[in-house]
Amino acid sequence: MEQHVRKHLTFLTFIWNKLWPNTVSADRPSQGYFDPEPVALRPDLEPNPVLPSSSLFSALYDFRARSAEELSVSQGDKLCILKEEGEYVLARRLTGEPALGYIPANYVTRINEETSQQPWYFRGISRNEAQQLLLSPPNQHGSFLIRDSESSQGEYSLSVRNHAKVSHFRICKGPDGGLYIQKGCPFPNLEELLTFYTVNWKVVQSPLLQPCIPKTPLVRDAWERPRSEFILRRKLGEGYFGEVWEGLWKNMVPVAIKIIKQADMKAEDFTKEIQNLKRLKHERLIQLHAVCSVGEPLYIVTELMRKGNLQSYLSSLEGRALSTLHLISIACQVADGMTYLEEQHIVHRDLAARNILVGDNLTCKIADFGLARLLKDDIYSTSGSTKIPVKWTAPEVANYRTYSLKSDVWSYGILLYEVFTYGQTPYEGMTNQETIQQISMGYRLPRPSTCPPEIYGVMLECWKGNAEERPTFLALREKLCSIYRRLHNSLS
Incomplete structure (x- = not known):
């Protein structure tokens, strides 16, 4: 019943998550992972099946949802707006498969108004924004726009550039719906009003020569926020x-x-x-x-992962109480995430317990993937700096800076050592230079006393001197999850 409802009514996912909070998908076995209970970022709101035509909008740009509460839309999608909430609106998508969620308010425009598609109409901008826009190139003398009135809902303002100055004129709405700048001179719509003042431009102190050209935003990207x-x-x-x-x-x-x-x-x-x-x-x-x-x-x-990074968590009282089964579960979760990065051909470059974050129910997630690439060479270096994590680094990286998915596998072996020593620093007592020398001579970290021999065998596979002989993350995930299931079944 649950799977059928989830499949056919996906747009109500946040409701189903409240009814069935800890369900594991039928097509993906649990393998002992600890899944967090979903947390709604905003209040739920049931869609209203009867909506006035004034609530119909169109998407101006593509938008990709970043959470279960947001809605992905494509440019031109037809939408019903159910609620405004700050800079976001709650919308129901009418194009394609119905769905419900939040999108940025400036990504939509009303489609039942004749003004919405006109080049001179600028929805939702303020007086100051209109002034800055008209005074910015490529706009020049005679540029104009019409915007929504900030003080009177349902009315408008005409903003006109006269050389280096911008003038603003209130467009009022009469009792009969007529629009006017001068009393006694109403027009049935904005288009006819503009036609009149294009000819009789002296009233607005400047000729209406061309609609304002909108400024191309530096970042039209929903991820970019102030x-x-x-x-x-x-x-x-x-x-x-x-x-x-x-x-x-x-x-x-x-x-x-x-x-x-x-x-x-x-x-x-x-x-x-x-x-x-x-x-x-x-x-x-x-x-x-x-x-x-x-x-x-x-x-x-x-x-935000409330329990902090894995290295600190393992050394805490709560972390030290974890059983071997819990530790293997952590290893499986990290291998699962690294398998995905492997499939996407993304090299992490700094895989370590400090870059694994822990949430409720022992949920573990990988952080800082790829960020090492951003740092300048003099900041992230093997020579003259202690900032490179030498003790987690594969020998080919320490010696030649050759990063690859296989160098991530080496680091994963070190992470396993951290997990099964409850956060102990690897190669304790050795300097970075001593560590590199010892590894090049064949030295490998010894098996921790709490580590099953089978898991230590996985570590040694990760630490093969020849990178090509190291396993893939897919193989590591399958092997570790098999060990987990076997141990779990033996304890049941």
């Missing part, structure tokens, strides 16, 4: 990639905010890596919520 939307509350830590803070998005959504100084970054790689973060989506990867990349410092905003 820093003013975020409040920093508590510093969680500091690492190679900058500071990490717990914060609030719009005073409502708890988030983690990574603050990076652009001076430490390779600017040419930034756009590519952020695009990677946006397109990657998997239950074992930290989900990107937003980016603040205009000005400094750079914010990378992600979901």
Whole structure:
């Protein structure tokens, strides 16, 4: 029953999640993973089957949902707007498969008004924004626009540029619905009003020569948000990639905010890596919520995992109480996420327990994938700097800086060592240089006392000197999950 309802009424996913909060999908066996209970970011609202025609809108741009509460739309999709909430609207998509969710308010326009498609109509901009727009190139003397009145709902304003000055004229609505600038001179619609003042332009102090040309936004990207939307509350830590803070998005959504100084970054790689973060989506990867990349410092905003990083968690009282079965579950979750990155041909470059975050129900997610590529060579280096994580790094990376999926596999073996030593630092007592020398001579970390021999065998496979002999993450996931199931069944 549940699977049938979920399949055919996907647009009510957030309701089904409340009715069946801990359900594992029928086509994906649990394998002992610990799944968190979904948390709704905004209040639920049932769709109203009877909507007035005035609530019909069209999508101006493509928008990709970043959470279960948001709605993906394509340019031109027909929508019903059910509710306005700040800079977002709750919409029901009418084009294609019906669905319900939030989208940015500036991504939609009303489609039952004749003005909505006119080049001179600018929906939702303020007087100051209109003035800045008209005074910006390529607009010039005689450029004009009509916008919604800020003070009187249902009325409009005409903004006209006269050389270096912009004048604004209130377009009032009479009792009979007529529109006028001068009393006693009404028009049935905006188009006829503009036609009249194009000829009789002296009334508005400037000829109406051409509609305002909209400014092309630097970033027409729903991921890009102003820093003013975020409040920093508590510093969680500091690492190679900058500071990490717990914060609030719009005073409502708890988030983690990574603050990076652009001076430490390779600017040419930034756009590519952020695009990677946006397109990657998997239950074992930290989900990107937003980016603040205009000005400094750079914010990378992600979901918040309340129990912090795995290295610190394992060394805590709660972490030290974990059983071998729990530790193998952690290993399986990380292998699952790395298998996805492997399929996407994404090299993490800094896989370690400090970059695995822990949430409720022992849910583990991979963070900071690909960010090492952003740092300048003098910041992230093997020579003269301690910032490169040598003790997690494959020998071919330490010696030749040759990163690959197979070097991530080596790091995964070190992560397994951290897990089964409850957060102990690998190669304790050795310097970075001593570590590299010992590894090149064939030394490998010994089996931790709490580690089953079968798991230690997996570690040694990850630490093969020849990178090509190391297993894939897919093979690692299957092997570890098989060990998990066997142990789980023996304890049941």
